[in-house]
Amino acid sequence: MTDDRSDARLPGDPAGVPAEDPGAGFQAHVRTARSEFEQHVAHARAEFEEANERIKKRTGRDLILAILIGVGIGAVALLSLIFVKxxxxxxxxxxxxxxxxxxxxxxxxxxxxxxxxxxxxxxxxxxxxxxxxxxxxxxxxxxxxxxxxxxxxxxxxxxxxxxxxxxxxxxxxxxxxxxxxxxxxxxxxxxxxxxQEGGEWWIIAFIAVAVVADTAAYASGLTFGKHPMAPRISPNKTWEGFGGAVVGAVAAGILLGVFLLGVPWWAGAIFGALILGTATTGDLGESMVKRDLGIKDMSSWLPGHGGVLDRLDSILPSATAALALYYLFAPVVAA
Structure with missing residues (x-):
């Protein structure tokens, strides 16, 4: 007596060729796609970590930690200014x-x-x-x-x-x-x-301009920086970085001035330029103080940034400039 199951074929299957399972083919395709995706992620992560190490070696800062801490502090400050002063x-x-x-x-x-x-x-x-x-x-x-x-x-x-x-x-x-x-x-x-009336928006604006200027200087300095700006005070600062800061600060000043502060574009340009000036002066001023004290950072309380004052060096003097500009442009806004 023979076993009929050994000769079982699906309808339309050629003789001697086993039937393919459609589910197995789909699973194999998913595994292949997943493997390729994991390889791309691992490659991108390796490249990012390599770039981060190069930046850390050049500047002494951990880029990932610096971004995370900066975004966290900025979010708390922004939300408090908007909702609960x-x-x-x-x-x-x-x-x-x-x-x-x-x-x-x-x-x-x-x-x-x-x-x-x-x-x-x-x-x-x-x-x-x-x-x-x-x-x-x-x-x-x-x-x-x-x-x-x-x-x-x-x-x-x-x-x-x-x-x-x-x-x-x-x-x-x-x-x-x-x-x-x-x-x-x-x-x-x-x-x-x-x-002041609407003063919270001016605080947001001047801090944003200072941060944009610092970020633009950092990025353009790393990319194009060749000519030291003040080698005896801060060796890492370059004129190329300062040029990027000028473009970023003025552009941010115009946009924030028009859409956030309600001032004319030229007033926003003045706002951005003056905040850039005070931020740069504050940055170089604190570098002089730290050089006189013989230290690199005021402290190590903020990983990736240094100390609290290392993040406030450009913001503290800019507060006075922002207050003066508020009094100067308040009549323009009211008109």
């Missing part, structure tokens, strides 16, 4: 406190004597007075904060009785007052701007 004030206060701590530590490491407790008290007073008090009271608060810092340092020096040279004591006092001016006072300009 008091959250932005708290964010600014936290950033100022961290900036004062790391700047004071850097100065102390270079041999200056900076008293952290009065610095923190003065910073809180100056920043919050800009956020909540009238302008003349803000100046009174600034003067009182400076006197507080100076008197504390002099009393602490007298109590130490260690025969510290007069020039060193003078340097300590000047360094302490500079901390107050550089971090909380410049940041308080943004707080004054925040109190």
């Amino acid at each position: 008091w959250v932005f004030i708290l964010l600014a206060l936290g950033v100022v406190v961290l900036g004062v701590v790391e700047f004071s530590r850097a100065l102390t490491g270079s041999g200056r004597r900076i008293d952290l407790a009065p610095q923190l008290v003065a910073s809180v007073v100056v920043l919050l007075s800009g956020a909540f008090l009238e302008l003349w009271l803000h100046w009174v608060a600034l003067f009182a904060a400076l006197v507080f810092v100076v008197v504390w340092r002099l009393i602490a020096q007298m109590a130490a009785a260690d025969a510290r040279p007069y020039t060193a004591v003078t340097s300590d006092v000047l360094a302490g007052t500079f901390v107050v001016f550089y971090v909380p006072f410049l940041a308080s300009m943004a707080m004054i701007l925040l109190r």
Whole structure:
């Protein structure tokens, strides 16, 4: 008795040729496509990591971490400015406190004597007075904060009785007052701007222009940079990078001025150019300070960026410029 199953054929199949399973063919196609996709992803990832290592070797920064941290902080600041202003004030206060701590530590490491407790008290007073008090009271608060810092340092020096040279004591006092001016006072300009009608949009605009200028300078400098801009202050900055920053800042100023601030295009161009000037000056200024202190970064609190002040060096002086431009162009917007 024979087994009829051995001769079973699907209708239309040639004799001796086994039937193909359509499902198996589809699965093989999916496996092939998946394998090719994984190969492309692995290749792209390898190229990105190689490029990131080249950038890290040249600049000392981790590009991936820098982007993630920058986007995260920027998103929090943007959302707070648009929806809840008091959250932005708290964010600014936290950033100022961290900036004062790391700047004071850097100065102390270079041999200056900076008293952290009065610095923190003065910073809180100056920043919050800009956020909540009238302008003349803000100046009174600034003067009182400076006197507080100076008197504390002099009393602490007298109590130490260690025969510290007069020039060193003078340097300590000047360094302490500079901390107050550089971090909380410049940041308080943004707080004054925040109190103005529509001031939050001006804060968003000037920060955006500073970030665009910095990013454009970074990208164009890496791509085309050959001629150092200020080799004794910041060796990595090039004129090609500055050219990219000019294009990016002016273009961003025009677009933000027209569509966000409601000013004419020429006012937006002025806005972008002036913010570029203050941002570049602040960047080079902090590089000079760090070179004088013998450090590369103010701290390592922000992976991929350095310290808090390493991210604020272009933003802090730009707040004053943005406030001045607000007062200058407010009549133009109203008209």
